[in-house]
Amino acid sequence: MLDTMTATKIVGGVCGTFLVFLLGKWGGEVLFHTGGGHGGEQMAAYVIEVEDSGSAEPEAEVDFATLLASADPAKGEKVFGKCKACHKVDGTNATGPHLDGVVGRAIDAVDGFNYSGALLQVGDVWSPENLNHFLTDTKAAAPGTAMSFKGLPKAEDRADVIAYLQTLGG
Numbered sequence: 826m827l828d829t830m831t832a833t834k835i836v837g838g839v840c841g842t843f844l845v846f847l848l849g850k851w852g853g854e855v856l857f858h859t860g861g862g863h864g865g866e867q868m869a870a871y872v873i874e875v876e877d878s879g880s881a882e883p884e885a886e887v888d889f890a891t892l893l894a895s896a897d898p899a900k901g902e903k904v905f906g907k908c909k910a911c912h913k914v915d916g917t918n919a920t921g922p923h924l925d926g927v928v929g930r931a932i933d934a935v936d937g938f939n940y941s942g943a944l945l946q947v948g949d950v951w952s953p954e955n956l957n958h959f960l961t962d963t964k965a966a967a968p969g970t971a972m973s974f975k976g977l978p979k980a981e982d983r984a985d986v987i988a989y990l991q992t993l994g995g
Contacts, residue, residue: 921938
C-alpha cells in the first residue's frame, strides 16, 4: 500500500531524474556550443581542410598497361593490407577466397569457396585488366556480389596490388 512518504519519494525521484537530464543538457550546450559568435557570425568547432578540386586542366589518364609495367609490388603488399581482413595468400579461404595465384586464374574457380555468381559479369579469367576493372568499384563491376569492399580509387594503388598479386604463386 502506498502511503504519503512513499509517494513523495517516487515524485522526488522522478523530479531528480529530470533535473539530472536538464543539467546534462545545459552542460553539453556549454561545452559544445558552436552557435553564433561575436557579431552574429557562426563559429566552427574545427576546420576541415580539403584539396583544391578546381584545377584548370584535368589530369591526363595514363594507360593501365603502362601503370602496371611501372608498378611496385612492395607498395602493393602494403595496399593489400586493406584486403587482408577477408582474403589470405596462403592457400586457405577466409571470408573471401584465397588470392595466391589469382592473376590468370579462372573467376569463381577456388575449390571449397561458395561464390555468389555475380563475379562472372567481370569476365572469365582474372586478367590484370579484369582485376583493375573490378578493384576500381567492386559493386559497379559485379552488381550483386557479396564482397562489400568499396574499391581502390587510385589507379597506381590498383596497379601496385595487381603487381603484388602477380608475384604470388598458385
